Amino acid sequence: MNEIWTLSEQHGGKLKDVSFELLARGRALADTLQSQLCTVVLGNKIDDKELESLIFHGADTVFYVENPCLGDMVCEIYAMVLAYLVGEYTPHVLLAAATTTGRSVLPYLAVKIHTGLTADCTDLAIEKETGNLLQTRPAIGGNIMATIKTPNHRPQMATVRPKSYKALAEDRSRSGKVVRVAWNPEWNDTRVQVLSYREECGNSSSLEEADIVVSGGKGLKKRENFRLIEELADSLGGQVGASRDAVDRGWASYPHQVGLSGKTISPKLYLAVGISGAVQHLAGIKTAEYIVAINSDEHANILQVADFALVGDLFAILPQLLRRLGTQGGEK
Amino acid sequence: MYIVVPIKQVPETSNVQMDKETGTMIRSASEAIVNPLDLYALETALQIKERTGGRITVITMGPLGAAKVLKEAIAMGCDDAIHLSDRAFGGSDTWATSYTLASAIRKLGKVDLVIAGERATDGDTGQVGPGLASWLDMGLVTYTSHIEELTDTYLIAERLLEEGYQKVKATLPVVLTVVKEIAIPRLPTLKGKKRAMHMTIPLLGAKDLGLENADLGLLGSPTRVVKIESPKISRACTVVKATDDSSIQEGIDKLMLFLASKELLGKGVAK
Ligand SMILES: Cc1cc2nc3c(=O)[nH]c(=O)nc-3n(C[C@H](O)[C@H](O)[C@H](O)COP(=O)(O)OP(=O)(O)OC[C@H]3O[C@@H](n4cnc5c(N)ncnc54)[C@H](O)[C@@H]3O)c2cc1C
Ligand SMILES: Cc1cc2nc3c(=O)[nH]c(=O)nc-3n(C[C@H](O)[C@H](O)[C@H](O)COP(=O)(O)OP(=O)(O)OC[C@H]3O[C@@H](n4cnc5c(N)ncnc54)[C@H](O)[C@@H]3O)c2cc1C
Structure with a gap:
């Protein structure tokens, strides 16, 4: 027994990257416990190939529940289906991504099935003596790391921060099974219905899932100048972020805000341009792998957490940097 | 429309002290304020009340000191407040917190809307709002960025997701959690402040709610904080001054080398 479960996420029938990151997490835990790794997919008309790819990335069993009302996440329905599966198969651990989906469904579910839930974990391990899950998460604006256990309730549940772990390489020799779970009409719940969907500026990949985020702050001075940030993000293959001051001035929309009252992200590279690095801003980037700053003030707080800093006028530096990246791209 | 807004008091600074034994916060160590993200929940409720009439209870x-944040909400224009305080509530995780709050909300009679903040800036789980919906057996709309339509029986709202905005229709009663984009919080008014000053806020404990200690606080919490650490930020920053043409070129050379050594180049460059 002692199965490790993950909740895979899909959008429009395509599995999201974070589903594979969760499998890598789950695989490590399952191997430590010498147990099985199972993943749950809730959706509509998902291709067999997609389901199989979960096995190639570490799953032993894929539980797939299909119904038109599972196409989009509806918290009440997702929680009903998961409560049923958990009751039926009694997993040891259930992990979901710390996304808008995971952070809605899992707390709703935790209450229904009376167990604990640890939020937004960046590290998971198995405690040797007990086999319990040790769940580590940043809290209080990233100022502390708390390790949390759920000693007496099952499953032990956690949401896991996207990008905090690498997916495993595809291994097409892996085998496993896909279990199709029959839909039970009683799971339907019409209290909340999805009507439509619009993409933010035609930009479908999110800040939380980006490997590279280039952020601009008040140092950009004017809305027009914010284009420099967009161009730099583009040429590095990254996404655009912003400080609160930049968002409040309307240079970027709120979904781009990074920090305590915006998003918490863990990209491989965070490039902060004209951002001072106030504690509230840093709260959103504490777990970034590398931080680079471009700032005219050598005493700016952002330098305290940066790995590399160019100290100078961003308006002189960025055009040169863009030119350099442009030629490098051409040589590729 | 009867609206309940749960608000949390959080420490003013982000440097708070922790009790290493229990893994809980030492609250007295810093000044308490209304959780900044709850101001958006309050503003949303106030705007609805202005449009459709109704009553707002904050909880x-x-x-004991948390009464201060309730008074602030009253000063902003909320009608009444309820303060849950008891030793037995101490050390609650989000399961126990949402259980306790839901038990009190249930006693208020017919509630149309519960509007919570997206997350608290200290515990930072964002789990209490969804937990409330689950306990109250209400529908849940998280990450609400806009309310497009509101009637006595349903609402149409937009949710801010990773990839964009999703429009949903929800039957009342419903629990909403709101993001910053939804409104710009107002300041307390002088009149409101006066009202708040003279208001006695009912204080309820476990007995008043008819709750058993075994379900409350640390005792009733499935999770346990077992260790608290300060993360070590050991970034050795390479600082390069780039103040004129040649130093800018040199600086960019070094930056490119840095990025290349970390395998951060050439990802999307081909696009
Ligand atoms: C409750 C609360 C929540 C908050 N939440 C957030 C949040 O989520 N996210 C957030 O970002 N902030 C948040 N803040 C605000 C935060 O405190 C700062 O005010 C904000 O981050 C500052 O933004 P900034 O760095 O863009 O601007 P500034 O602090 O003004 O910094 C501008 C920087 O640009 C540099 N600069 C100027 N000109 C140039 C130039 N020509 N070339 C190069 N560099 C230049 C300056 O040296 C300076 O370092 C919050 C505050 C509170 C109280
Ligand atoms: C370091 C640390 C880590 C923690 N990690 C976890 C964890 O992973 N899982 C867990 O279950 N618990 C955890 N807790 C406990 C958790 O912080 C408390 O249960 C807290 O009372 C509520 O959670 P929150 O601060 O995350 O609020 P959130 O769930 O982030 O708050 C969301 C909204 O719920 C409402 N709300 C929250 N608390 C109250 C309140 N007391 N009164 C009225 N309204 C409220 C507000 O509208 C708020 O905006 C942790 C505590 C600490 C100190």
Whole structure:
């Protein structure tokens, strides 16, 4: 027994990257416990190939529940289906991504099935003596790391921060099974219905899932100048972020805000341009792998957490940097 | 429309002290304020009340000093407040917190809307709002960025997701959690402040709610904080001054080398 479960996420029938990151997490835990790794997919008309790819990335069993009302996440329905599966198969651990989906469904579910839930974990391990899950998460604006256990309730549940772990390489020799779970009409719940969907500026990949985020702050001075940030993000293959001051001035929309009252992200590279690095801003980037700053003030707080800093006028530096990246791209 | 807004008191600074034994916060160590993200929930409720009429009750679970944040909400224009405080509530995780709050909300009679903040800036789980919906057996709309339509029986709202905005229709009663984009919080008014000053806020404990200690606080919490650490930020920053043409070129050379050595180049460059 002692199965490790993950909740895979899909959008429009395509599995999201974070589903594979969760499998890598789950695989490590399952191997430590010498147990099985199972993943749950809730959706509509998902291709067999997609389901199989979960096995190639570490799953032993894929539980797939299909119904038109599972196409989009509806918290009440997702929680009903998961409560049923958990009751039926009694997993040891259930992990979901710390996304808008995971952070809605899992707390709703935790209450229904009376167990604990640890939020937004960046590290998971198995405690040797007990086999319990040790769940580590940043809290209080990233100022502390708390390790949390759920000693007496099952499953032990956690949401896991996207990008905090690498997916495993595809291994097409892996085998496993896909279990199709029959839909039970009683799971339907019409209290909340999805009507439509619009993409933010035609930009479908999110800040939380980006490997590279280039952020601009008040140092950009004017809305027009914010284009420099967009161009730099583009040429590095990254996404655009912003400080609160930049968002409040309307240079970027709120979904781009990074920090305590915006998003918490863990990209491989965070490039902060004209951002001072106030504690509230840093709260959103504490777990970034590398931080680079471009700032005219050598005493700016952002330098305290940066790995590399160019100290100078961003308006002189960025055009040169863009030119350099442009030629490098051409040589590729 | 009867609206309940749960608000949390959080420490003013982000440097708070922790009790290493229990893994809980030492609250007295810093000044308490309304959780900044709850101001958006309050503003949303106030705007709805202005449009459709109705009543707003704010509720908090927290130590005696938390009455201060309730008074602030009253000063902003909320009608009444309830303060849940009891030793037995101490050390609650989000399961126990949402249980306790939901038990009190249930006693208020017919509630149309519960509007919570997206997350608290200290515990930072964002789990209490969804937990409330689950306990109250209400529908849940998280990450609400806009309310497009509101009637006596349903609402149409937009949710801010990773990839964009999703429009949903929800039957009342419903629990909403709101993001910053939804409104710009107002300041307390002088009149409101006066009202708040003279208001006595009912204080309720476990007995008043008819709750058993075994379900409350640390005792009733499935999770346990077992260790607290300060993360070590050991970034050795390479600082390069780039103040004129040649130093800018040199600086960019070094930056490109840095990025290349970390395998951060050439990802999307081909696009
Ligand atoms: C409750 C609360 C929540 C908050 N939440 C957030 C949040 O989520 N996210 C957030 O970002 N902030 C948040 N803040 C605000 C935060 O405190 C700062 O005010 C904000 O981050 C500052 O933004 P900034 O760095 O863009 O601007 P500034 O602090 O003004 O910094 C501008 C920087 O640009 C540099 N600069 C100027 N000109 C140039 C130039 N020509 N070339 C190069 N560099 C230049 C300056 O040296 C300076 O370092 C919050 C505050 C509170 C109280
Ligand atoms: C370091 C640390 C880590 C923690 N990690 C976890 C964890 O992973 N899982 C867990 O279950 N618990 C955890 N807790 C406990 C958790 O912080 C408390 O249960 C807290 O009372 C509520 O959670 P929150 O601060 O995350 O609020 P959130 O769930 O982030 O708050 C969301 C909204 O709920 C409402 N709300 C929250 N608390 C109250 C309140 N007391 N009164 C009225 N309204 C409220 C507000 O509208 C708020 O905006 C942790 C505590 C600490 C100190």
